[in-house]
Amino acid sequence: MYGVAHTVSKDVVVQDLTHDIPPYDIWVASYRLYQTVKYWAQGSVFVSVVDPGVGSTRKSIAVETLSGHYIITPDNGSLTHIIHYDGIKEVRVIDEISSRLPRSEESHTFHGRDVYTYNGARLACGQVIFEELGQIIDVADIEAMPIMESVIDGTIIKGSIDVLDVRFGSLWTNIPSHFLKDLNINCGDNLQVTIYHENKKVYQNIMKFTRSFADVNIGELLVYVNSLVNLGIAINQDSFSDLYNIGTGNDWLIEIRKAPKIIFE
Amino acid sequence: MYGVAHTVSKDVVVQDLTHDIPPYDIWVASYRLYQTVKYWAQGSVFVSVVDPGVGSTRKSIAVETLSGHYIITPDNGSLTHIIHYDGIKEVRVIDEISSRLPRSEESHTFHGRDVYTYNGARLACGQVIFEELGQIIDVADIEAMPIMESVIDGTIIKGSIDVLDVRFGSLWTNIPSHFLKDLNINCGDNLQVTIYHENKKVYQNIMKFTRSFADVNIGELLVYVNSLVNLGIAINQDSFSDLYNIGTGNDWLIEIRKAPKIIFE
């Protein structure tokens, strides 16, 4: 893929976002793409290829986001979070027959190289403009997975566990940090955190809401604000996910409330 | 190695091909190099260092391929597939004493940094030309491993399992896809696939020849055309290699024929 990009133009700058998306995991691909795009300059071109459906009838699309970034990807749900949180201005369907690496017609299983990188590099270096990549289709017609909304229900914050910070085993929720402010919960307060898997309670404990990992001892639990300004759940220098067997996705729900005061009499 | 390249010239563009070649596995290094080179612009310089023999009498060589690419590598078999499938125009032996990173004389175990990257970067940015890298030797004198040829034997296609698509567990054979056409086998046909290890039959099953993974259900077997336009064997979204303990190399042979029609009377 690098070679194809540099063959299109010697001047194109290519950087890896990640090669660590679990195979076939479109949800994580969508989440990590959403997390990253906003930190790049407007006009940057992203190629996202987690593609269990390569060779099927799923379309190859190019989108321009409302934030002014371009993404080329299979139409398989990889844009779920971008659509929901950032918004998309225009979608075009790439013609996999006419717009592909010359002499790659016989390969049907490496669109990342033959279609996505090839068109991404041409777009990035100005050999084509976005409008030339294919016909417009409706944003509403591209694939998206359901996204659970976090809510405040009385004194309880309810959300889901979106994704795992895989290197450290921390859990990232879809709960924006300002929900704590809304309930007048501050750094240093103790929270009661409850986790449900398929509606069964699988974990409950008290942990402190802290500014960062350094505010608790090694091995201690914490609720913190992650790099997306959402709430994260972690153990300082250990893997919360591994220790308590907690997973991610829409069937992993989380409830957070101010911990009850315990009074010994 | 990056630092050495950028110190030679600020303008040199460096990209990783892979750091995931199994240690000491020259066969896989050779295969992956062959797979990649043709997708880069002519004149690109490749540094390949899988080098169990560093410090031995094995030579350090620079080659120009018939396709117009340059490769700098130990002479240990890493060019096996390039020699066989693409061809080499000229080979030169690098003098490890005179052509090396200044002040690196005491290190004998990191030629990747001190000899290969240093000369590769100088070649890439024009500080030396290929002819200055060392004395010519005969292409026939450089190391190559035996390569098994695939053949059509009556109605049976015979080949070997060259390499593992390690991230997905699919097997890549050395059988070009046109062998199926030659036997009038088409997409959708069922094939009988038999795998031998050291001449013992270790696997046999019927699987469909499909255009891509998306044409079979999750968990189903398939024969497909890979990105090199050879035949691959896979299970959709699972690891064929892990499930059936199939390895790679010249003692893993494969036979493919049209599946017999089974008639229930």
Added chain:
Amino acid sequence: MYGVAHTVSKDVVVQDLTHDIPPYDIWVASYRLYQTVKYWAQGSVFVSVVDPGVGSTRKSIAVETLSGHYIITPDNGSLTHIIHYDGIKEVRVIDEISSRLPRSEESHTFHGRDVYTYNGARLACGQVIFEELGQIIDVADIEAMPIMESVIDGTIIKGSIDVLDVRFGSLWTNIPSHFLKDLNINCGDNLQVTIYHENKKVYQNIMKFTRSFADVNIGELLVYVNSLVNLGIAINQDSFSDLYNIGTGNDWLIEIRKAPKIIFE
């Protein structure tokens, strides 16, 4: 982090040194940084973020080394080896409030992106000069871990096992190769190698001092000169560390002496 760097300037060149430092392992981070810096051009800017203390009172610092390189890092010991072996010219404390990625104020847990890369890229492309990064502090006031010195004690060389060459399982000691010369030990000589963990002898064997791995058979032990021109201990094409359960750090000491001649009578 890449996106932030390229947003600061399209012309900045970014390369990974490694993403394989074990989480929280400041010692290894410090060692690998020291190992690398000298192979880059003067004026190169390094961002090092192994940061168990993110969000604590540990400072964010920028240093100029005596060798003319810049490093931006948390003040947590990551500069231990650079201080000891290369030396530091000047240290400045980065103000995490004023010198950070615009609109990143709410995130306290991703200084690598918001503070280090942002300032590193500005320094690399000349948007700020080193002196503008913050107030000077004394080199003696920044964090450093104790470094064990290797010594020659009569006929015995004593040192520690600094770090693991993790891909191959070789051990890298802090013993410079010239100590062998000083004791008149030459390539081909047999050495007696003894390893102590917390002052208990855990390993002892005879192995040959060789120019490189290729000088012993596969599976054979060797003492060699590594890419830092220190002594390494290895098994050709196997993992010494795994086989003998040997670790790294200041409580793993090593003694090397010329092997006694054994005379059968």
